[in-house]
Amino acid sequence: MVLLSKKSLGDLCFDLAVIVLCTFVFLIVAYPLYFVIIASISDSTLVSTGQVTLFPKNISFFGYKEIFHDARIWTGYKNTVVYTFVGTAVNLLFTLPAAYVLSRPEFRARRFLMFVFVLTLFFNGGLIPTYLLMKGLHMTDTMWVFIFPFCVNVFNLIITRSFFEHSIPRELHEAASMDGCSHFKFFIKVALPLSKAVVSVIGLYYLVGHWNDFFTALVYIRSNDLQPLQIVLRDILLSNQVFSQGAGSGGAAGGYAQQYADQIKYAVIIVSTLPILIVYPFIQKYFEKGVMIGSVKG
Numbered sequence: 038m039v040l041l042s043k044k045s046l047g048d049l050c051f052d053l054a055v056i057v058l059c060t061f062v063f064l065i066v067a068y069p070l071y072f073v074i075i076a077s078i079s080d081s082t083l084v085s086t087g088q089v090t091l092f093p094k095n096i097s098f099f100g101y102k103e104i105f106h107d108a109r110i111w112t113g114y115k116n117t118v119v120y121t122f123v124g125t126a127v128n129l130l131f132t133l134p135a136a137y138v139l140s141r142p143e144f145r146a147r148r149f150l151m152f153v154f155v156l157t158l159f160f161n162g163g164l165i166p167t168y169l170l171m172k173g174l175h176m177t178d179t180m181w182v183f184i185f186p187f188c189v190n191v192f193n194l195i196i197t198r199s200f201f202e203h204s205i206p207r208e209l210h211e212a213a214s215m216d217g218c219s220h221f222k223f224f225i226k227v228a229l230p231l232s233k234a235v236v237s238v239i240g241l242y243y244l245v246g247h248w249n250d251f252f253t254a255l256v257y258i259r260s261n262d263l264q265p266l267q268i269v270l271r272d273i274l275l276s277n278q279v280f281s282q283g284a285g286s287g288g289a290a291g292g293y294a295q296q297y298a299d300q301i302k303y304a305v306i307i308v309s310t311l312p313i314l315i316v317y318p319f320i321q322k323y324f325e326k327g328v329m330i331g332s333v334k335g
Contacts, residue, residue, distance in 0.1 A: 077101070077303035084299050100304030104273060110308075112262065113269030120183040120265060121247040128243040129236065131188045136197035137224050140205075151198075154191050164256070171257055182257045183250065183265075190246070193239045200235040201228060241317070248313055270305045 044052075076084045080095035088094060104110055139147045162170070167186075168177075176182040205228055213223050229236070251267040258264060 073303050073306050077300060077307050079300070081299035084303075097300065100300035100302075101308075103301055104270075104304055104308055107269075107273060109261065109264070109269045109272070110266070113264055113266035116180070116263060117248060117266040120180065120250070121244055124184050124188075124247040125240055125243045127184050127188050128190070128193075129240055132190070132194055132197055132239060133229070133232075133236065134224065135189065136194050137201050137220075137228060139194075139198045140201035141220070154194060158191050168256060177257045178259050178263065180263060183247065183253055187253075190243070193242055197232075197235055197239055200232060204235075205231060244316070245313055266309060270309055274302060274305050 072089075075091075075093040076089060077100055078096050078098060079089045079093040080097065083089050083094050138144055139151055141147065161167070171177050171182055171186060174186075176186065209227065210223055213227060218227075249267065250265065251271070254263075254265050254268045258268070
């Protein structure tokens with residue numbers, strides 16, 4: 038109360054304006070997420086006619102039942118979890134050591150190798166040569182096509198290299214080397230423990246990339262047992278759209294599917310994004326620090 042009484046009228050007006058602005062921005066961001074949730078359990082007809090705004094109406098979990106009764110959804114979840122966590126582990130296993138090596142000034146070839154890495158951001162072999170390469174390596178229709186061919190993202194490599202180069206003091210390595218510490222030991226015991234922020238951010242980028250990976254499965258995977266969650270959800274959504282247009286066993290089936298078409302669509306969004314939304318808060322404390330890597334420093 039003492040601090041509040043010391044504030045001038047202008048400061049109070051400014052604080053009030055900031056609170057109102059932040060509340061408005063929060064509503065802009067939060068309401069679409071909230072609407073997807075209530076639309077996934079509301080009558081599709083009411084949703085499409087704009088009668089569902091703040092609260093769900095005619096609550097039904099048909100969309101979720103339709104999705105989870107499909108046996109493919111559990112296979113897709115299992116495959117995606119395996120691809121995501123194994124792929125992220127392999128990504129970090131290759132990216133972090135490469136970034137550390139390229140950050141060391143005593144490594145003379147680092148500028149040339151960095152140029153080669155950056156060149157791949159502007160030029161690639163194209164889809165057909167890449168497919169022929171994957172086929173020649175016998176990776177098509179295997180889980181390894183999600184893991185090894187794209188194990189290093191150059192953008193993430195640049196971010197990590199910048200962190201190692203500017204945030205790990207050179208004096209720290211000099212002191213460790215005087216005690217007989219090798220580069221490998223310094224990287225494991227010193228550099229990595231001091232790099233939790235960048236490891237968390239890069240890991241999140243890789244994690245989300247693997248979870249949302251759609252194109253790799255679409256091009257390289259034919260077996261239903263290897264399809265990730267995104268492809269399974271796409272197939273469910275497409276089959277529902279076909280029936281909602283009147284195809285299948287009579288017009289009644291088409292009308293029935295039309296009644297729940299939007300409900301299934303919104304349920305698909307929830308099912309595909311909920312795991313990432315659950316994981317994100319646990320590494321949020323590192324995210325803010327990590328995204329500032331490479332910013333201008335005074």
